[in-house]
Amino acid sequence: MLSCKEVNRLCSEEQDRKLSLSERINLRMHLAICKACTNFRDQMRFLRSATRRYREGQRGPADD
Amino acid sequence: MNDTAxxxxxxxxxxxxxxxxxxxxxxxxxxxxAGAAEDMVQEALFSAMKYEASFAGRSALKTWMFSILRNKIVDHIRKSSREIAGADLVAGSAEDGDDFDALFDERGHWNPEDRPPTWADPESSLSQQQFWDVFEACLDRLPPKTSRVFMMREFLDLDTDEICAELGISTSNCWVILHRARAGLRMCLDRDWFGQEQAPC
Structure with a gap:
């Protein structure tokens, strides 16, 4: 079983590389029982969508 | 906005x-x-004027201008990134690494008070001006070298292989730095925008 700390690392790295099959399985097993890490992962994904929005200049309410 | 024609x-x-x-x-x-930023914006505006005819009006004018600006910044970073010593980056990331290790106990589980809480409706934050002010302040608070790697990855959309090559660091080092950046940004937004509410683990 992966620790929360290791899961944290994978939740970031999955945005930069394809995780191996065993990493994906272990990640899924951990997330199934850990709300804190599930939140962490959701928040990593939210950051990605926020940065995408920001880099298009779409900061704040639609202004054009 | 006159971006239809x-x-x-x-x-x-x-x-x-x-x-x-x-x-x-x-x-x-x-x-x-500030000086380099001014130059990049100026160059982007010149390019936009020069290539005005290629603006098809399909995207918003602002989106189009930002894509030109991003390309200018990427070029600038490619030219200048070799000035940042890779060793510096490694040292910088080790320094602020301890903060994150402190979130976990010796078995690698979250400390109860550090468990990421659920964020209420984060998507709706994206349309609030104040959210972006906090977001920018949080970005600004990242250590400069960590921030540099994060910006190259997320805002300029370079892949980690290219970032490593540009900065002369290993791929795994790059992943570690990106992890620190994201975790730091997450903590900052949690503290300054989303507020506190602990999740069970």
Whole structure:
């Protein structure tokens, strides 16, 4: 079983590389029982969508 | 915004002044160098004027201008990144690494008070001006070298292999730095925007 700390690392790295099959399985097993890490992962994904929005200049309410 | 007619941009439109200000703020966050940021925005505006005909009006004018600006910044970073010593980056990331290790106990589980809480409706934050002010302040608070790697990855959309090659660091080091950056940004937004509410683990 992966620790929360290791899961944290994978939740970031999955945005930069394809995780191996065993990493994906272990990640899924951990997330199934850990709300804190599930939140962490959701928040990593939210950051990605926020940065995408920001880099298009779409900061704040639609202004054009 | 007068961006409907293909290839016709009204360069006197007052909304352009606001776009320019936003571009400048974006460039400053990326480069942390007011002079270089000013230069990049100026170059981007020249390019936009020069290639006005290629603006098809399919995307918003602002989106188009930002994509030009991003390309300018990427070129600048490619030219200048070798000046940042890789060893410096490694040292910088080790320094602020301890903060994150402190979130976990010796078995690698979250400390109860550090468990990420659920964020209420984060998507709706994206349409709030105040959220972006906090977001920028949090980006600005990342250690400069960590921020540099994060910007290259997320805002300039370079892949980690290219970032490593540019900065002369290993791929795994790059992943570690990106992890620190994201975790730091997450903590900052959690503290300054989303507020506290612990989740069970």
């Amino acid at each position: 293909a290839g016709r941009i009204d360069w006197n439109d007052p909304s352009l002044a606001k776009i320019r200000r936003d571009m400048l703020r974006f460039a400053q966050l990326q480069l942390r160098d």
